[in-house]
Amino acid sequence: MYYVSNDLFFPPVSEADEDGILAIGGDLDSDRLKLAYKSGIFPWFNEGEPILWWSPDPRMVLFLDELVISKSMRNVLNRNEFRVTFNQNFRDVISNCQKIKRDGQNGTWISNDMIDAYCKLNEQGIAKSVEVWQGEVLVGGLYGIDLGNIFCGESMFSKVSNASKVAFIALVNHLKKENYKLLDCQVYNPHLESLGCREIDREEFMSILKS
Incomplete structure (x- = not known):
């Protein structure tokens, strides 16, 4: 296990253990976070507890042309009951991701320090959000790190049914228009799989990231 020092350095992702943990310690400084994401690494x-830095193998991703939109979800989109904005209320989005209750989880991994760190990245144009509204009420959204050719999704929330899916679909459509290569979803979960995400080898992910 590599212990992070004050130097801006991470070992090769191939040195991660079988769970995907590569390093421990360090801080959430903007330069360290930028180096991590550009190297295929994220904090979780x-x-x-000490910061853990991850690079799992396999990696959960969405190739943008593989997005799955169910018939019922198409009906939701056609009703135009939601309004979507991009990068207008980043702090509100990440704060809601912190507070939202999730099945099977007693708490959240999004600490106040992490909120502050990612808001700094948002000010630098690197962390971005998608907001979903009903009227003037923020009811869903997501945030992540924009690497220019890959968007690294971090977390999403939904206060009403389907709001986070609307955010996800809007993000994918935006990334397709801008010719991004994929959406990084980090680790497997069945909800992401239902939207078309799948696991690929870390080596393939790193090849796309660095191309």
């Missing part, structure tokens, strides 16, 4: 840890 519980509040009060």
Whole structure:
């Protein structure tokens, strides 16, 4: 296990353990976070514990042309009951991602320090959000890191049914128009799989990231 020092350095992702943990420690400084994402690494840890830096193998991704929109979801989109904006209320989105109750989870990995760190990245144009509204009420959204050819999704929330899916679909459509290569979803979950995401080898992911 590599212990992060004050230097801006991460070992090769091939040195991650079988769970995908590459390194431990360090801080959430903007330069360190930017280096991590550009290197195929992301932080994920519980509040009060040392920072864990991950590069899982396999990696959950969405190739943008593989997005799956169910018939019922198409009906939701056609009703135009939601309004979508991009990067207009980043702090509100990440704060809602922190507070939202999730099945099977007692708490959140999004600490106050992490909110502050990602808001700094948002000010630098690197972390971005998608907001979903009903009228003037923020009811869903997501945020992540924009690497220019890959968008690294971090978390999403939904206060009403389907709002986070609307955010996800809007993001994918935007990325397609801008010729992004893929949406990084980090680790498997069945909800993402239902939207067309799938696992690929870390080596393939790194090849796309660096191309």
